[in-house]
Amino acid sequence: MRFPRILGHRLRSLFRPAHADAELQRELDLHLDQLTQELIATGLSERDAALAARREFGSMERTKDECRDMRRVSLVDDLLKDLGYAIRLLRRSPGFTLTASSRSLSASAPTPPFSASSTHFFFGRCRSTIPSGSFRCSSATSPASRSRCRWRPAISSIGRRPRRASSR
Amino acid sequence: MSPAETVGLAPGHAGSAHPEDHRARAPHGWGISKRIQLHSGDTLSVGQGSLYPALHRLEHQGWIRAEWKASDLGRDAKVYTLTREGRKQLERELKSWERLSSAVQLLIERA
Numbered sequence A: 001m002r003f004p005r006i007l008g009h010r011l012r013s014l015f016r017p018a019h020a021d022a023e024l025q026r027e028l029d030l031h032l033d034q035l036t037q038e039l040i041a042t043g044l045s046e047r048d049a050a051l052a053a054r055r056e057f058g059s060m061e062r063t064k065d066e067c068r069d070m071r072r073v074s075l076v077d078d079l080l081k082d083l084g085y086a087i088r089l090l091r092r093s094p095g096f097t098l099t100a101s102s103r104s105l106s107a108s109a110p111t112p113p114f115s116a117s118s119t120h121f122f123f124g125r126c127r128s129t130i131p132s133g134s135f136r137c138s139s140a141t142s143p144a145s146r147s148r149c150r151w152r153p154a155i156s157s158i159g160r161r162p163r164r165a166s167s168r
Numbered sequence B: 001m002s003p004a005e006t007v008g009l010a011p012g013h014a015g016s017a018h019p020e021d022h023r024a025r026a027p028h029g030w031g032i033s034k035r036i037q038l039h040s041g042d043t044l045s046v047g048q049g050s051l052y053p054a055l056h057r058l059e060h061q062g063w064i065r066a067e068w069k070a071s072d073l074g075r076d077a078k079v080y081t082l083t084r085e086g087r088k089q090l091e092r093e094l095k096s097w098e099r100l101s102s103a104v105q106l107l108i109e110r111a
Helices: A002-015 A017-041 A046-057 A060-070 A074-092 A094-108 A111-129 A143-159 B019-024 B029-039 B051-060 B084-110
Strands: B064-070 B076-082
Touching: A002 A017, A002 B051, A017 A046, A017 A060, A017 B029, A017 B051, A017 B076, A046 A060, A060 B051, A074 A094, B029 B051, B029 B076, B051 B064, B051 B076, B076 B084
Parallel strands: none
Antiparallel strands: B064 B076
């Protein structure tokens, strides 16, 4: 029951930040008004009481920031702002954007196919059973996993130690 | 002068000295700060600006629930109630606090 409540609270804060901020402002205003009334009851004028209440309360903006931090949405908010800033900067210099994006794509594009193929062809799924320091796959038990380990002789020849001269 | 008078509370206020009143009425932020002051004999005072981040953290963690309701302040206020999970957490925290305070007490007595 706790998780749905937390999720709902976080989603409300994330997608309706203006509403959450308005509620927070209303809540803090109420507190400040009560503090002012209390100070007026001690004999201060309305203006002096309002000023004293503000002083006693401290920085309203800092309190609001701390409350926003507690809602844990500032991270997403900051990320979105940073992304927006980065996009604005990149739009300002299209030549640099084109060069940077083409180079990064050309460098990263072959990586996923290579990673997938190397995992499949060289190691197969029995990779986790390979003892350290050796390429042998000795613990493949099911027929399916045995068939995947057909590459075992070829691989084990890679890892085989060269014969010593003294063995002759 | 009663504790309620020292903090300028009217009878029936959310920060009233009667525990039954506190249980009957869910408190708002202002009432909570007054209660802490009142029930600690004016020894503890939560910083005016530091109460709300703490309340929002508890709400975010699902320990308390907040809703806007008509209040004793003459207008709607955001009132806080413990959730079921919050009550369990409170019991855990109280046990932990009792262990810690009794350990410190023992240390002071034997040192």
